[in-house]
Amino acid sequence: MSQKMNKPETVAIVGLGLLGASLGMALREKGVKRLGWTRRADIREWAVKENVIDGTAEEIHDVLSQADITVLCLPIPEIINYIELNAASWKPGSIVTDIGSVKEVIVECGEKNLTPHGVYFVGSHPMAGTEKSGPAAAFPTLYDNAEVFVTQTPNTCPAAFAGIIKLWEDINTKTVKIGVREHDILVAHTSHISHVLALALTEAVLDCPEKEQKLRYSGCATGFRDTSRITSSSPQMWREIIENNQPAVLETVKEVEKRWRHIRQIIESRQYDQLQEEFAKGKKLRDDWIKYKNSTQKCNW
């Protein structure tokens, strides 16, 4: 495999939505041949015409069989389906990765189905995205400065792992090595639970009698806009993420409820000095995180 790493690679991108098409754009002029595939022929044609990818094919097999590295940029159930259905298409020694927001179910499926074919699977999860989806929402800097989790298990081939790390770092991301279970618990906290909270907030604010709605609309400004932003994400995608990470999400639900009950109790008992301390604690926690991101990732947040 070390020989292959030295010559220009063929990278296959399967799925040309927000993440897949943005990946194609980010890989422009990075010295790799970009092949792309998605079910809809018109999107495949659009992607070639717009220089999102260098080439495509009618049949997915003809793309996968040429790839040194394949990135499955699909919804979680589709990642699993595609691995199961196309396991025999990849060439031995090639590497498959994905962009799914959960890792345990996907990596288990990848290792189980691809190892018998001499194909390596390494899970990836780029912390990149917007509340929009589809190829029209794609842009070449989506991954800029993003952190990308790359998973290791006892079965992970070190050279395949290094190949995936290199791919992500070539497009200006920062990679973080992590175990699959550890990953899923982590993102339940840092990402998945926010979607549950934002949904509860949006419903509490906007799901009201029609005669009140205009006034509610007026009362919602930039604070609500940002706190609720992720409520505009794909309902199907977030259903699938939580469906595939339910136990960790429920643990995080308990953690948020603990904090919420504490703050509610402070407000109920009118302990406003303590409320101010609590707000100051939250501000410090977030401001420290922002400082870290700005210093380590040039985020300018």
Place this chain on the structure above:
Amino acid sequence: MSQKMNKPETVAIVGLGLLGASLGMALREKGVKRLGWTRRADIREWAVKENVIDGTAEEIHDVLSQADITVLCLPIPEIINYIELNAASWKPGSIVTDIGSVKEVIVECGEKNLTPHGVYFVGSHPMAGTEKSGPAAAFPTLYDNAEVFVTQTPNTCPAAFAGIIKLWEDINTKTVKIGVREHDILVAHTSHISHVLALALTEAVLDCPEKEQKLRYSGCATGFRDTSRITSSSPQMWREIIENNQPAVLETVKEVEKRWRHIRQIIESRQYDQLQEEFAKGKKLRDDWIKYKNSTQKCNW
């Protein structure tokens, strides 16, 4: 009063933080004389030098006594203090308003203290701000397209009310007439509760054992950044807002908990089709609101 409205007015801005200094900038070249006052002499000098205001004075009395309209751009307890302490400084027939995020306590105080001096009080609440504070954070377009609640009570003078409406509309905001109690219940939903939720989320995600913190930092991306943004707001300001709107905030806490429990129960019982419907409902509620804002306020959100 109708005569006064026809000649250029003197507008006094008391408090030159984010909202006060931005108001001064927004009122540039609007045909009014802008006087400003704040406790710190260096900020007053800065504001004159930077054309945030046209003039100032050593003593607050000398500013208030010249004003046709005064806007108190101060924290809630300071608005109340300033009205009580300076009630005799304003000239009869002049109008005082404010930018406080709660209205009942402020308007009661304004009417009670100013009416005996022949001074009119009209409460205002511009839905504008950022998580930052202080004069250095001010910018001239802060109020652009913002909605501004202007309160009416049985004691409100129609001409004074019209004068305040005109002031806000002159700086490109959209005014909304509302009762004080109705206002406070509304913003508990559309604004105050978000700060409680964002605080609980920030603590659940970032208040963790030190050895886990680096990884939590990596796992937090743009979703968390936006959902938690308002946690970086002023702890003192938000303590004061909730302190002065506690019953309405607690009602809203109950409303959010009802929604939260429902969603949690769906996740616990693995009703994922229903979870997807719930996410779709939230998305539609928010997307409809965004469409409304973009069409009525040219927000481009």
